Amino acid sequence: MADSLPLGPDDVAVVIPALNEALRIREVVEGALEHFPHVIVVDDGSEDDTAVRIADLPVTVLRHPQRRGKGAALRSGFAEAVRRGLRGALTLDGDGQHAASDLPRLLASANRHPGCIIIGARLRKRASQPLLRRLANEFGDWGVAWGTHYQVADSQSGQRFYPAEVIAMHEVPGEGFVFEAQVLISAARRLGTRCVSVPIESRYRDAGNGECFRPSHFRPLRDLYRITSHIVRFALRHGRVRQVHRTIRANPPVIDET
Numbered sequence: 001m002a003d004s005l006p007l008g009p010d011d012v013a014v015v016i017p018a019l020n021e022a023l024r025i026r027e028v029v030e031g032a033l034e035h036f037p038h039v040i041v042v043d044d045g046s047e048d049d050t051a052v053r054i055a056d057l058p059v060t061v062l063r064h065p066q067r068r069g070k071g072a073a074l075r076s077g078f079a080e081a082v083r084r085g086l087r088g089a090l091t092l093d094g095d096g097q098h099a100a101s102d103l104p105r106l107l108a109s110a111n112r113h114p115g116c117i118i119i120g121a122r123l124r125k126r127a128s129q130p131l132l133r134r135l136a137n138e139f140g141d142w143g144v145a146w147g148t149h150y151q152v153a154d155s156q157s158g159q160r161f162y163p164a165e166v167i168a169m170h171e172v173p174g175e176g177f178v179f180e181a182q183v184l185i186s187a188a189r190r191l192g193t194r195c196v197s198v199p200i201e202s203r204y205r206d207a208g209n210g211e212c213f214r215p216s217h218f219r220p221l222r223d224l225y226r227i228t229s230h231i232v233r234f235a236l237r238h239g240r241v242r243q244v245h246r247t248i249r250a251n252p253p254v255i256d257e258t
Helices: 025-033 070-083 100-112 131-148 178-191 220-238 241-249
Strands: 013-018 039-044 060-064 088-091 117-124 160-163 195-201
Touching (some): 013 070, 025 039, 039 070, 060 070, 070 088, 131 178, 131 241
Parallel strands (some): 013 088, 117 195
Antiparallel strands (some): 117 160
């Protein structure tokens, strides 16, 4: 069967949600195209010339007439990948904070861990990550673990590989950044899917490194509250807090250093 064959670049889509990404979107898309032929950009109601910057590139651009949030953008990109009959989707934020050169490493890890979600975890040079953002990510990891019943390294990273059965899931709740947390939980609950984390470098605006990124759409206090409150409500509905706590402690994150 085709599904038993190793995944190759032609088997997956790179889905790039984009909101006002004119600064770096061309660089991001060109980087993805160096490795993968199926690139899907979801322009989530941008008010700048995001779409114009990539109009001459061989990519599919899906446009939301108005901003609907990252969750809706990912759903649109996933639906297009499913429509094409592809075997999975890699995701990459449009702001340039992920290196497209890491995507083949995620795909290689997916072949070593069939059926798993692969996360590009910002574990290298993590000290360069803004303190508030780092604390928010660590707290978010704790919250997601209560939903998945296992620990996940960097559950907030937007650079991921999702297998076909995950992107085909319907009715995954949560909007904005909450969706990325909930899809891990829904995949664990419905499909028994686990996450594997591949270490990548943190890339943030720093006067010393010459990198230029637009301000993040992620607001640590606001968005972490939304993610955590969503997960806490979910956990309370399912109860068995002590049992879940023991299960989480017994299931540490899986890190693929290869």
